[in-house]
Amino acid sequence: MIERTTRTLDERSHTAPFGFKALRYIFPDHWSFLLGEIALYCFIVLVATGTYLALFFDPSTAQTVYHGSYAPLNGAHMTEAYRSTVRLSLDVKAGLLIRQTHHWAADVFVAAIALHLMRIVFTGAFRKPRELTYYIGLTILGLALLEGYLGYSLVDDLLSGMGLAIGYGVALSIPLVGANLAALVWGGPFPGDPAFWSRMYIAHVFLLPILIATLIALHLFLVSSLHHTQFRGGRKTEKRLVGVPSFPGQAPRSLGLMFAVFAALFLLGGLVQINPIWIWGPYHVADSTNGAQPDWYLGWLIGALRLMPSFDVVIAGRTLVPNPFWGGALLPTAVFGGLFVWPALERRFTRDRHPHNLLDRPRDAPRRTAFATAVLTFLFIVFVAGSADRAYVLMGWSYATQIDVYRVGVFVVPVVSYWLAHRICVELLRNERVEASRHAAELEAEQAAGGG
């Protein structure tokens, strides 16, 4: 029966050799190699739930007055975009489950990519010959951030409106061309032309998903073409790959992980409330709320915007660089730019131009590990600074004092963590050398005793 199927398929496609290779494709085994897979499975959930949402969502800024099942909003002026989202959340069966799952999947998607990126950086997996794979992965991360931002902006609740206003402020702040750029994107001054909603919508549900999907396909093609990296150990060498074949060994594990991700996301979507937009209310230009926080993956940007001291760059009365540029535009550009040039910088710095299939453990490259740790702690402090107002509400810590502490910490702590991480790596390596030489000496002594 199975033979008949495979023969029939091969007679009509001549792909049996490829099929065999695909089934016996080797996966090296390590838990950290699953982070990218989790991101992939989140993407599947995002496409599926997003399609369902699109069946009910109306991306329109046409003004309407709410009359529906949620009494507190009765009589409120709002856009069709917001009204249809409230309706699909509260009146469409399973709508809220799907919407919350979509939102959770987005948060987990970016988290999985970020952790995957950390794994890649700390183990040196970006080195030759895998630079292209790495660049594509970084691009996916950047697009995922934009995609998430557009997703929660589309709803036109109070938080999404505030987020869009900040995005507009950051766009305006770009030197020289900011206002022209903002005019181009928004179709005029904020809140922009009604067509702006069509632009966000086509980008969120078509352009960016297609782009991300294409890049994922390219990413996976390169991964499989170059084969996976692996950690040193056993019979694994730079030239020899050891692992479990995709079928039958890896397939049930991978599918098991996929369904586990689905399970986690739907449980979160059903049980843990996220972005209850009917409570936030509709957005109006004149409205804002205290305690507004973006999704976690934009927390570093709001933190950076808040940390900047009060100044615009003004020369001879002419405004050159308005304040939001530093935190909102320069920081993300610098972080992504730095990540993009990292492989080239490391090649130049270490003069290592050889291909690598074996991964470093973080301790094996103390300076890389220390530098990556410093960058991470920097971003973490900026991220925490973004929730200083929440810490004030919860802990009673003075907001201004917190910001002062973070302004210092953002420079001091990364330096300390660089030193600490470097030290730990070096000590670990030294310890290993001591252990190894003692082991060798003991072995020698044993042999000497046995021989004597």
Added chain:
Amino acid sequence: MRRLWRWILVAFVWRAAREEEPGEERPPRIVPDGAPSPRAELVVVALLGLAALSAVAFIAVYAFDRIPDQTQYLGIALGCAFGFLAAALIVAAHHLVVTEELEEEYGRPHPGEADRVARVVTESGGRLRRRRLLAGAAGVATTAIGLAAIVPAASLGPIYNLGRFTRTPWRRGRRLVDQNGRPIRAAEIHPAELFTAYPEHADPEQLGAPVVLVKLEPDQLHLPPGRKGWAADGIVAYSKICTHAGCAIGLYRTPLFPPVDKPPGLVCPCHYSTFDPETGGTVVYGPAGRALPQLPLTIDGSGNLRAAGNFSGPVGPSWWGVRNRRVSS
């Protein structure tokens, strides 16, 4: 009915027996054999059964209206369905499927092939004599066509004419109204309260529209020179849009009990830029780099607040050269 069951049973047994039959000579195995694990098989069957049950539960919860907490039960049911499926696969991976350790050589680069690709490209141009001219012409054509393809994007927005960025609906004599369009009387504005006002008969959904009104004691007012008479009976009006990133001023810090030493502040809750209404909206805290634009006020014969002109500067977030621009009505 009974006969049908018997036939199904017979067919099942026959099939099962046929599968057990030793077949003809087979080539050596590719996937190594392993010990069977009947208990694990039962566990997998049980987990698959639970997954199916959970999925049916999802359908049931969906079908029955008026179940309280429907979202939660739907989530639990669907989550459990996928969770049991995941568990079944993971048990299968560990106990029912052989885990081989295979080895393989990593691929290598193919310099020979790469060179051949390069040769195909270079040799294909063997008949060309004016290569640089052709390349230049092709470059010019591609660039021009590329530009032609991009240029219609300019229709997206007014790239050059930025007049709309400094236009506001305010002008001398325009009445201030509340969100329901009712004119605001000066007597309604009390100290230590924050009011939002809009221009009468204008679209409130534009950055230049909303203003905040606060009433201060006459001795508190230290407005910049040239703004004499901009306050009306101690009431000052500022654009409600923060000059940092465009959120709306939502908080009025004006301590009612000690310590009251801090001056009152208009606060944007996005990044906590704080502006001082006593001194003309100057920045006293936070990242904003530019004062809040002030709107001059006057009180008409019937006691209503009216604008006495336009804002002191462009409204909303700053851009290149914003301080050299004036607002227009």
